[in-house]
Amino acid sequence: MSTKHLNLAPKSVFKRADGQPLIIAGPCSAESEEQMLATARGLQSVPEVTIFRAGIWKPRTRPGAFEGIGKQGLKWLKTVKEETGLLTACEVATAEHVNDALKQGVDILWVGARTTVNPFSVQEIADALEGVDVPVLVKNPVNPDLQLWLGALERLNRAGITDLAAIHRGFSSFDSRPYRNHPKWNMAYEFKKLLPEIPLICDPSHIAGKRSLLQQISQEALNLQVDGLMIETHCNPDVALSDASQQVTPEGLAQLLASLVVERVSLESTQNEEELSELRNLIDYLDNELINVLARRSAVAKQIGILKKENKMNLLQTGRWEQVMDLRLKAAAREGLEEVFVKAIFQEIHQHSLHVQAASEPTKVVL
Numbered sequence: 001m002s003t004k005h006l007n008l009a010p011k012s013v014f015k016r017a018d019g020q021p022l023i024i025a026g027p028c029s030a031e032s033e034e035q036m037l038a039t040a041r042g043l044q045s046v047p048e049v050t051i052f053r054a055g056i057w058k059p060r061t062r063p064g065a066f067e068g069i070g071k072q073g074l075k076w077l078k079t080v081k082e083e084t085g086l087l088t089a090c091e092v093a094t095a096e097h098v099n100d101a102l103k104q105g106v107d108i109l110w111v112g113a114r115t116t117v118n119p120f121s122v123q124e125i126a127d128a129l130e131g132v133d134v135p136v137l138v139k140n141p142v143n144p145d146l147q148l149w150l151g152a153l154e155r156l157n158r159a160g161i162t163d164l165a166a167i168h169r170g171f172s173s174f175d176s177r178p179y180r181n182h183p184k185w186n187m188a189y190e191f192k193k194l195l196p197e198i199p200l201i202c203d204p205s206h207i208a209g210k211r212s213l214l215q216q217i218s219q220e221a222l223n224l225q226v227d228g229l230m231i232e233t234h235c236n237p238d239v240a241l242s243d244a245s246q247q248v249t250p251e252g253l254a255q256l257l258a259s260l261v262v263e264r265v266s267l268e269s270t271q272n273e274e275e276l277s278e279l280r281n282l283i284d285y286l287d288n289e290l291i292n293v294l295a296r297r298s299a300v301a302k303q304i305g306i307l308k309k310e311n312k313m314n315l316l317q318t319g320r321w322e323q324v325m326d327l328r329l330k331a332a333a334r335e336g337l338e339e340v341f342v343k344a345i346f347q348e349i350h351q352h353s354l355h356v357q358a359a360s361e362p363t364k365v366v367l
């Protein structure tokens with residue numbers, strides 16, 4: 001997979017000329033003209049912000065929640081642009097949304113995670129954009145599927161959209177604690193590796209789901225050298241009609257941005273090259289140890305599997321497994337290791353044990 005077949009504009013609105021991260025900010029939802037203008041005016045004192053975002057139509061998980069103000073919000077976006085000079089952006093999910101947004105002069109459109117999963121919907125948007133010159137952002141699909149993400153970018157590109165970028169907003173999962181959507185940083189990393197020409201913007205607000213995690217997630221994204229951040233900002237977050245707990249005030253955003261470190265220098269060019277090399281050798285050694293231990297554990301699990309089969313026992317032993325997890329998490333806590341990290345590793349290990357045990361079945365039916 002590569003982007004060689006994509007026809008991309010040489011210059012992108014999503015890449016800043018000075019190499020600094022692009023900052024997109026604005027409320028989760030447009031609620032009223034006053035709220036939009038108060039937020040936009042607040043953002044005028046945050047010089048890093050160049051694009052103002054606002055949700056006009058909101059795809060909600062459950063019915064009954066605030067589903068967006070609709071078309072009239074587009075007029076407020078126009079006023080924001082006229083008053084502040086900020087570029088404006090909103091989400092589109094249907095051809096009608098595209099036409100309405102373009103009619104009101106919205107500068108940038110984005111395709112949401114729930115739309116990216118559906119090629120019919122993405123194609124409908126692409127068809128509506130045929131012959132239109134507008135930059136488009138594509139959020140990752142809710143499930144971690146790079147092909148689906150790329151497919152959406154391709155559909156838009158075939159319709160003639162050449163200024164494209166991607167938004168990493170995390171992935172739905174049955175247990176994404178402490179996040180709202182699990183970041184699965186390896187997906188962002190893979191995206192950058194496979195599609196280096198497409199700017200990648202991180203959306204810490206939807207990954208975090210709460211203000212307290214925004215700083216950490218934003219920094220982790222910058223460490224991955226993303227091209228920008230999209231952070232939901234509201235003049236009065238606590239009374240926001242959607243996503244109240246994850247929005248920050250413009251002042252909060254300014255503080256958050258000031259706390260972030262943007263590193264663009266490669267470590268190899270530092271004076272500590274020798275020390276770095278020694279530490280990397282140590283990592284190599286420890287990783288080999290880990291592989292050896294995993295191989296030994298896997299062999300033991302296989303032996304247990306054979307015993308279980310001889311005794312007609314279930315492979316899955318819930319009680320034992322809960323005990324194993326509990327003991328490992330306690331041991332990890334004593335070592336100061338984060339619970340989410342260790343839990344995720346042991347969940348994978350357990351799944352692998354069950355897989356190895358199932359595969360060790362002596363009597364396989366040949367179909």
Ligand SMILES: O=C(O)C(=O)C[C@]1(C(=O)O)C=C[C@@H](O)C=C1
Pocket residue numbers: 301304305315316317318320321324349350353354
């Ligand atoms: O203890 C067992 O019964 C095992 O098979 C080992 C193991 C593990 O990998 O730790 C694997 C599967 C069970 O559900 C519980 C634990």
